[in-house]
Amino acid sequence: MSVATKSARETVEVISKSGRDRDRNLTSMLFLIGLWFSLFFGVMVLVVLIVDTAISGASRFDGDLITGYGSRVSPETTGFRAGILGSVWLMAFTxxxxxxxxxxxxxxxxxxxxxxxxxxxxxxxxxxxxAAVPSIVYGLLAVAVMALMGFQQTGVVLGGAIALALLILPVIIITTREALRAVPAEIRQGSLALGATMWQTTWRQTLPSAIPGISTGTILGLSRAIGEAAPLVVVGIAGSVRFDPTGLASQITALPIQIYTLTSESREAYQTAASAAIIVLLVMILSLNGLAIYIRNKFQRSW
Incomplete structure (x- = not known):
């Protein structure tokens, strides 16, 4: 072994040892403990809230919760069919x-x-x-767009879809750009070197390679939109609709709006129904997030 090689190895060992020593000092350990405690505290608070909500709404986990419509006469059997279908329609057009x-x-x-x-x-x-604008501002923008289009009726599918589309548009653009940026430049250069145009390279090489990242970002954006209530309130979507949507100009309600409406009621039966509906909404959001994770893990490529 040469003197230079031995000296280099000794230097690396000294640096590595000093790095480990720094990692084990009191300040680093306290900082690490603080990070773990913050994570544990946040997760535990979330778990406690979800469990408490599930227990509060446990008596309403029945068929009427999904298939029934809202009822002012019989709060014990009030359902969220109109809100669930309304949310599905909103997500589709968004x-x-x-x-x-x-x-x-x-x-x-x-x-x-x-x-x-x-x-x-x-x-x-x-x-x-x-991307940092409050969600209620997008509701105001949707109202302005609807007015420019000549719509006088409020609380329709089109207005809610425009508001939520404006809300998630920056998220989709940013995540799509990150997915495109992750595609190696060599793929573009190889395609261009073979005589393809820039548009052909983007359409046939870059975009297909970025589809997993684009899909994940899009689904996460939709999972954010499905839980939003503020922009929907601004465009006039109410929680009292008791029929299924039939088109873009149809009156509609959404699950977050119904939950918001029932939580302001004084009768305990409505509070219980709202707790059960919160769990239903959480299941819908977590299902979308799970789909995004599956797509990412299934189709993600390593370059």
Whole structure:
């Protein structure tokens, strides 16, 4: 073994040992304990809240909860059929409005935009800011869009879908851009070197390679939207609707709105029904999150 090699090995060992010593000092240990305690405390509070809510609504886990409509006469049998179907309709049209537009905007920003142009830089800054805008603002924007389109009726499927689409649009754009950015540049360069155009490269190489990340981000965005109530209140969606939606211009309610309405009631039967509906909403959100995790683990590629 040469002198240089031996010296280098001794240096690495000294650095490694000093690093371990630093990791084991009192400050680092206290910081690590604080992190674990914060995680444990947060998870335990969440678990306690969910268990308490489930216990409160346990007596209403029956068929009427899913298949029945809201009732002012018999609170013991009030159901959430209209809210569940309304949420499904809202999610379907929210995805229809937001996903194609969000993916197209992300492709433009990541693959075709010229970052030296001032208007592209302005759009970039505004896109980052939109992700932090309070959700109620998107409800106001949806009201303005509905007014421009000439709709006088409030509380319809179209208004709620526009509000939620505006809400998750920045999330879809950002996650899609990250998915596109994760595709190695060598794939693009190889396609272009073989004579493909930039659009052909994006459509046939980059976009298919980024589909797992795009799908995960889109589903997570929808799982956020399904639990939102503030923008839906602004567009006039009420909790008193007792029929199934039939189209874009149909009056509608949503599960978060019904929960919000019943929690303000004084009768205990409505409070119990609201607790049961919260668990139903949590199951729907966790199902979407689980689907996103499955897609990520199933189709994720290692480059």
């Amino acid at each position: 995805a229809l409005f937001a996903v194609p537009l969000g993916i197209a905007a992300a492709i433009y920003f990541e693959e075709f935009s010229d970052q030296t142009k001032w208007y592209n830089r302005v759009l970039e800054v505004n896109l980052q800011n939109l």
